[in-house]
Amino acid sequence: MDYFSELMKLEExxxxxxxxxxxxxxxxxxxxxxxxxxxxFDELGIK
Structure with a gap:
């Protein structure tokens, strides 16, 4: 894996x-x- 994909995984x-x-x-x-x-839900706009 490259650095960028590892960074994305850490962010998740x-x-x-x-x-x-x-x-x-x-x-x-x-x-x-x-x-x-x-x-x-109303505040988040979820119906």
């Missing part, structure tokens, strides 16, 4: 790690502080 791992870290933080939040899924 970093993104995955950051997402997992955010999910873990969200799991520890009190339920009352969480954004309802419907509001989140």
């Amino acid at each position: 791992y970093l993104e995955y790690y950051e997402i997992c870290r955010e999910v873990e933080k969200a799991r520890k939040e009190p339920v009352e502080d969480r954004i309802p899924a419907d509001l989140l």
Whole structure:
């Protein structure tokens, strides 16, 4: 593998790690502080 493809793979791992870290933080939040899924989907433009 060349340098560029290795770099791209590392970037993907970093993104995955950051997402997992955010999910873990969200799991520890009190339920009352969480954004309802419907509001989140609306905010992201997902129908």
